[in-house]
Amino acid sequence: MYFPKVTRPRPILFDLGDTLINFIATNPLPYIEECTRLVYQRMEQDGVQLPRFKSYYRQIKHRSYLAFAWAELRRREVDLIGAMHRVHCDLRLPADWEYLMLLADRFYIPHKQLGKAEENIHQVLDQLTAVGHPLAIVSNTMVPGPLLDQHLFEEDLLRYFPVRIYSCDVGVRKPHSAIFRAALRGLNARPQDAIFIGDKLHLDVKGAHLLGMTTILKLRKGPMPWRGPRPDHVVRHLQELPELLRAIGAQYVDDVVVLDGYPAPVQPLSKHPGPSYARAARAYRLHT
Numbered sequence: 001m002y003f004p005k006v007t008r009p010r011p012i013l014f015d016l017g018d019t020l021i022n023f024i025a026t027n028p029l030p031y032i033e034e035c036t037r038l039v040y041q042r043m044e045q046d047g048v049q050l051p052r053f054k055s056y057y058r059q060i061k062h063r064s065y066l067a068f069a070w071a072e073l074r075r076r077e078v079d080l081i082g083a084m085h086r087v088h089c090d091l092r093l094p095a096d097w098e099y100l101m102l103l104a105d106r107f108y109i110p111h112k113q114l115g116k117a118e119e120n121i122h123q124v125l126d127q128l129t130a131v132g133h134p135l136a137i138v139s140n141t142m143v144p145g146p147l148l149d150q151h152l153f154e155e156d157l158l159r160y161f162p163v164r165i166y167s168c169d170v171g172v173r174k175p176h177s178a179i180f181r182a183a184l185r186g187l188n189a190r191p192q193d194a195i196f197i198g199d200k201l202h203l204d205v206k207g208a209h210l211l212g213m214t215t216i217l218k219l220r221k222g223p224m225p226w227r228g229p230r231p232d233h234v235v236r237h238l239q240e241l242p243e244l245l246r247a248i249g250a251q252y253v254d255d256v257v258v259l260d261g262y263p264a265p266v267q268p269l270s271k272h273p274g275p276s277y278a279r280a281a282r283a284y285r286l287h288t
Contacts (some may be wrong), residue, residue, distance in 0.1 A: 015204050021117050039060075059091065078168070084119070122157075133250070174198075174246075176207065180196070201231070215232045216232065217234075218234075219234050
């Protein structure tokens with residue numbers, strides 16, 4: 001038995017909104033009426049017996065604001081399908097999961113139209129995957145995962161990211177460590193070997209830094225905020241990423257145990273003792 005040193009490309013985790021896809025507006029609340037009207041029109045086309053639009057919109061708006069307030073209070077993610085399900089049950093409208101997912105797709109259309117993929121992102125991701133960097137997405141979102149996957153497919157980004165962790169599926173939001181750990185497990189990576197890239201100091205940088213990941217802040221415009229956690233590095237555009245990786249080191253050293261001529265990688269995710277890990281593990285188990 002011996003322990004050779006093997007160098008591997010570092011895993012890279014990306015935020016989605018305003019990192020990979022830039023949105024004109026990130027707050028969904030001002031667009032609730034427009035989104036609700038599209039949902040209402042779809043149900044009209046399907047011949048569903050409906051109340052007046054104002055009544056339906058009032059219920060959706062009330063449930064949406066209540067869901068956002070409750071999620072903020074509990075530090076959990078907004079459940080869009082759950083909020084729509086409660087409204088439809090109250091109004092005796094179709095409330096099966098498949099139909100609500102179809103309506104949620106209509107609800108997401110105005111937000112999707114506000115988004116545009118980062119400039120030259122495909123060339124950047126092609127370079128990273130050619131070198132062998134494992135890639136993942138970690139995103140705070142109330143939009144169901146299948147709809148975001150479809151959006152990524154339409155932007156020709158889905159093929160780059162075999163691991164995609166959405167807060168609506170995990171149940172917790174960044175900066176909670178459980179959502180980062182879910183992505184690291186999917187990549188079979190250790191926090192200290194990984195890099196996280198996002199645009200929000202208190203969500204992306206803070207959460208990744210607490211786990212020991214290298215952090216890169218995408219600062220689209222304006223000066224660096226003088227308050228909040230400090231990122232390890234800052235970029236204005238993702239096309240700066242390959243050059244930055246060459247400067248900071250794009251590989252890490254992995255220990256491989258060789259038994260009888262066959263390499264067996266050491267388990268990369270060590271469970272660090274302590275209450276913070278225990279809370280994160282419990283939260284992850286409860287919401288998956």
